[in-house]
Amino acid sequence: MGGVVAFLFYGSILFCLIGSSIKITGFIKTPLHLKWEYYKGSSVYESIDWWTRAPTGFREKVVTALVDIIFLREYYRRNPQYWFFLYLFHLGIYLLILWHIWLFAASVLPDPEGTRGYGLAWGHGATILACIGTLGILILRITDRELRLYYAPLHYIKWVLMMITLAGGFYAVHVYFGGSIPAVLKYVRAQVTFSDTAQKFHPPPATAAHVLLGSVWLVYLPFSHILRLFFRYYHGLRFDEVPNVPGGIIEKRVKELLGKPVTWAGPHIRSGKSWRETATGLPDEEGKGKAG
Amino acid sequence: MGKKKPGIRDFGRNGKSELVHISQKDLMPLPDIPGEDTESDPIRSLTDRQKATYEHSLDGVSAVAVPCPKDEEEEKRLIKSFLEGLKKLLSREDNWMFLQQLQQTLDCCIKCQVCSDACAIYVASGRQEIYRPMFRSEVVRRIVNKYLKKGGRLFAKLRGNDIELNWTTIARLAELAYRCTMCRRCAAWCPMGSDSGLITHELRKLFSQEMGIAPKELHxxxxxxxxxxxxxxxxxxxxxxxxxxxxxxxxxxxxxxxxxxxxxxxxxxxxxxxxxxxxxxxxxxxxxxxxxxxxxxxxxxxxxxxxxxxxxxxxxxxxxxxxxxxxxxxxxxxxxxxxxxxxxxxxxxxxxxxxxxxxxxxxxxxxxxxxxxxxxxxNIVCTNRIRLDPRKNDFPVTLHDPCNIVRLMGIIEPQRKILHMICPRFREMEPHGVDNYCCGGGSGFAIMSHMNFSDWKLTIAGRIKVKQILDAFKDVRDPSVKKYVCAPCSNCKAQLRDLLAFYNLQETHGISYGGLAELIANAMVDLKKPFIEW
Known part of the structure; x- marks a missing residue:
């Protein structure tokens, strides 16, 4: 059993890393798309000869993305009640992720005693925030007709699983480790340094259960929408006004894409030819009135 | 309320009857329009011949004139063709143009329904379930998940993929692709970047590029x-x-x-x-x-x-x-x-x-x-390259923001700067700018009037715009005071022309419409007579 837990724990981390890398590589390799953005305010197209103006700067993109992601700004504007619990959940999860990173870092520091006070408050506080958020979301998703609509049963199971994972973490730290951060750090240190194999193969039930649940989430992550959201949304939809300039990298990619074959079967499309040939030709009489 | 709302599971069922029948009392009220309180149906029924010839089981309206299949064999062929087209939409070769955004939209919707309140058609129709922006997306998402993804039929209900793909589903989807103006207000509101307007676009493409199905006016x-x-x-x-x-x-x-x-x-x-x-x-x-x-x-x-x-x-x-x-x-x-x-x-x-x-x-x-x-x-107006006298435009003017120019291109200020300079009685509609509502003629609707579609576009798609226009001029109701809705877009003008005529707003409220250039020309100091003829 203990071996299985260790295998699942390290295996799930590996799976998450490899799965996420494959997904991200897939996103990167998705062909360049046509421009289809929308705007929240004025754009370069308000200028005469707009192609000579600089598109939105990197700093502005990053600031907008961070504000949206950290504060969930759009939810606040559109549905404040739902935003409240969603925000508590996200805040809790962000703090918990940071707490786990801190645990790994602090576990190898020489003086774990010095972290006793704030370490515990941080972990418990984040867990409580995430728990309130999860519960609130679950209740709203059950009681509010609009939020219940088309929400798959599987998603309710996910929220319940999230509650169990959070409660399990709380139990492990507060009950099993007696609320002692140095004890938690000692345990984490054993995991990080791959020492104390006896403990690995005979893990205490509380930590084993928490690790297993955590592993489920790690395995799920590459399949979730989260990666895609972070990766494409801000670039492809909100700030895509970088023009295709002659001789530039976009033009190079467009040229390659125009060489791809068209297999659409509509009667006005001559299937089998490249996009370039299909667009320069006319639908009915081939060759007549060719452009370019 | 009280009436059972059709859900996605009903979408492929009872293909002989309409999924939704829209009555006047369902619609968002327009208190300033005489005759709006009648009991009669806002959309004329198709003739028996039209009903026998064309698919209309979505809402009794035929925008696309999809012919009813002759027999079961043809139905099977059409279903196969639809699935082929759907595969192509998700292919790197056939749909490199929009694949990335399509995948984003299919993967990222969390069903928060923020988009519903953003949709002019959904709100104006009295919140008809089938016009909810994500309804259309969800039908497509479920078909993709169930019929194109590996293991899609496994625990389909648990994973929210319960939908039946049959000819009824496809025929209703073809019509549903023409109940959205692609104004993409829903997309701009979506916190996740899902774009139901794009789903409309991609569906229309599938039907046209693979199945040869498109409204006559567009194709x-x-x-x-x-x-x-x-x-x-x-x-x-x-x-x-x-x-x-x-x-x-x-x-x-x-x-x-x-x-x-x-x-x-x-x-x-x-x-x-x-x-x-x-x-x-x-x-x-x-x-x-x-x-x-x-x-x-x-x-x-x-x-x-x-x-x-x-x-x-x-x-x-x-x-x-x-x-x-x-x-x-x-x-x-x-x-x-x-x-x-x-x-x-x-x-x-x-x-x-x-x-x-x-x-x-x-x-x-x-x-x-x-x-x-x-x-x-x-540039011409604001740098005084021509001589203008704003007093020549001394009548109430409001501005309609064309979605393609404003929300989808970010050209917001030039038209406003011009109007502030040359129209002393300019007032904004609410909401305006990137939060504007579509005129209801977007995505080709302005030129589509086949069978009973014009009833639908004027009573539902353009309904909120009528309310916005009336609200913008509520301080000057007198029909003898000439008012001008400035719409710098040909298709918006076509829809406004039809809306003003349908609701009789020129006679009852003195409201006319036109472009931006006409207002500039009207303000030119050395013209013999007013450029705008009311």
């Missing part, structure tokens, strides 16, 4: 005619020449100015291309441009070449192949004329199409400079 009488004759309106190069001669006479009569409109001038700074519908329906708009450009001393020209006098590109709304074909031909004309850049007149979809959408289809010398006319008009 046969639209892009096909455009490619054949030179303009979607059917204007030939010779007819265009006659129109220009007529326009010169009109300008002289109206303004006292004898202008020779430059046509096919080689090497001009600007090749100006209008929506050819302007020449047929609102010739005062291209005439106003001519007067303004000549007065400002611009080096410009129109083109009488095939494709050179037509800015529209209906492919934007339903077909990438047709879109590409038209765009390339428009660029070719500018190249031949050796113009420095293309400026597109007051037409939203044409501007977005050629400036933005075509950007990543054009390479080499086809990557020709292109821009909207609005910044140029702003």
């Amino acid at each position: 046969e009488a639209g892009s096909m005619r455009h490619l054949r004759v030179g303009a979607s309106t059917g204007i030939s190069p010779k007819a265009f020449g006659d129109i220009i001669a007529f326009m010169e006479e009109e300008i002289e009569e109206k303004t006292g100015k004898k202008i020779k409109i430059p046509v096919d001038k080689k090497g001009a700074e600007i090749l100006l291309i209008h929506n050819s519908g302007e020449y047929l329906s609102w010739i005062e708009n291209p005439a106003a441009f001519a007067v303004i450009f000549e007065e400002a001393g611009l080096n410009w020209t129109l083109s009488s070449e095939l494709y050179g006098y037509e800015a529209t590109n209906y492919g934007v709304w339903y077909d990438d192949v047709q879109f590409g074909r038209v765009a390339l031909r428009q660029i070719e004309v500018a190249k031949k004329l050796e113009a420095k850049k293309i400026v597109i007149g007051e037409c939203g979809h044409a501007t977005k199409g050629l400036v933005i959408l075509a950007d990543r289809m054009l390479t080499g010398d086809f990557n020709f400079p292109r821009e909207s006319a609005l910044p140029l008009l702003e």
Whole structure:
């Protein structure tokens, strides 16, 4: 059993890393798309000869993305009640992720005693925030007709699983480790340094259960929408006004894409030819009135 | 409330009856419109012959005129064809143009329903379930998940993929793709970046590019005619020449100015291309441009070449192949004329199409400079390149924001700066700018009026716009006070023309409509008589 837990724990981390890398590589390799953005305010197209103006700067993109992601700004504007619990959940999860990173870092520091006070408050506080958020979301998703609509049963199971994972973490730290951060750090240190194999193969039930649940989430992550959201949304939809300039990298990619074959079967499309040939030709009489 | 709302599981069931029947009392109230409290149905029923011939089981409306299959064999063939098209939408070869955004939309919706409140059609219809923006997306998402993904049928209900793909589902989906104006207000509101407007676009593409199903007005009488004759309106190069001669006479009569409109001038700074519908329906708009450009001393020209006098590109709304074909031909004309850049007149979809959408289809010398006319008009007005007197526009004016120009291109301020300078009684609609509502004629609806579709677009799609217009002028209800809705877009003007007539707003409220250039010309100090004729 203990071996299985260790295998699942390290295996799930590996799976998450490899799965996420494959997904991200897939996103990167998705062909360049046509421009289809929308705007929240004025754009370069308000200028005469707009192609000579600089598109939105990197700093502005990053600031907008961070504000949206950290504060969930759009939810606040559109549905404040739902935003409240969603925000508590996200805040809790962000703090918990940071707490786990801190645990790994602090576990190898020489003086774990010095972290006793704030370490515990941080972990418990984040867990409580995430728990309130999860519960609130679950209740709203059950009681509010609009939020219940088309929400798959599987998603309710996910929220319940999230509650169990959070409660399990709380139990492990507060009950099993007696609320002692140095004890938690000692345990984490054993995991990080791959020492104390006896403990690995005979893990205490509380930590084993928490690790297993955590592993489920790690395995799920590459399949979730989260990666895609972070990766494409801000670039492809909100700030895509970088023009295709002659001789530039976009033009190079467009040229390659125009060489791809068209297999659409509509009667006005001559299937089998490249996009370039299909667009320069006319639908009915081939060759007549060719452009370019 | 009280009436059972059809859900997605009902979408493929009972194909012989309408999924939804819309009655007047369902609709969002318009208290200022006489006769709106009647019990009669807002949408005329199709004739028995039409019902027997065309699919109408979504809501009793036929926008696309999808023929009913003759037998089971044909149904099977159509289902197979639909699935083939869906696969192509998700293919890197066949849909590189929109694959990334499509995958984003299919993967990222969390069913928060924020998009529902953003949708003018959903709200105006009295929140009919089938018009909810994510309803359409969810049908497509479930079909993809269940029928195209590995293991999609496994625990389908648990994973929310319970839908049956049959001919009823497909026929209703074909119609549903034409119950959204692609204004993408829902997409702009979505915190996750899901774009239900894109789903509409992709569905229309699937039906057109794979199954050969598209509304006649957009395809046969639209892009096909455009490619054949030179303009979607059917204007030939010779007819265009006659129109220009007529326009010169009109300008002289109206303004006292004898202008020779430059046509096919080689090497001009600007090749100006209008929506050819302007020449047929609102010739005062291209005439106003001519007067303004000549007065400002611009080096410009129109083109009488095939494709050179037509800015529209209906492919934007339903077909990438047709879109590409038209765009390339428009660029070719500018190249031949050796113009420095293309400026597109007051037409939203044409501007977005050629400036933005075509950007990543054009390479080499086809990557020709292109821009909207609005910044140029702003420059002319705000730098005093022509002499204007705002007192000539001393009547209430409001501005309709065309979605393609404002939300989808970010051109928000130029038109406002102009109106603030030349219209002392300018007032905004609420909401406006990037939060604007579509006129209800977007995505081709303005030119679609087959069977009973015009009833639908005027009573539902344009309903919120009517309310916005009435609210904007609520301080001046007197019909003897002439009021002007400025709509710098040809399709929006077509929809406004039909809305004002349908709701009788000109007679009862004194409301007229027109473009932006007409207001500028009307304010010019040295015109003999007012440019705008009420």
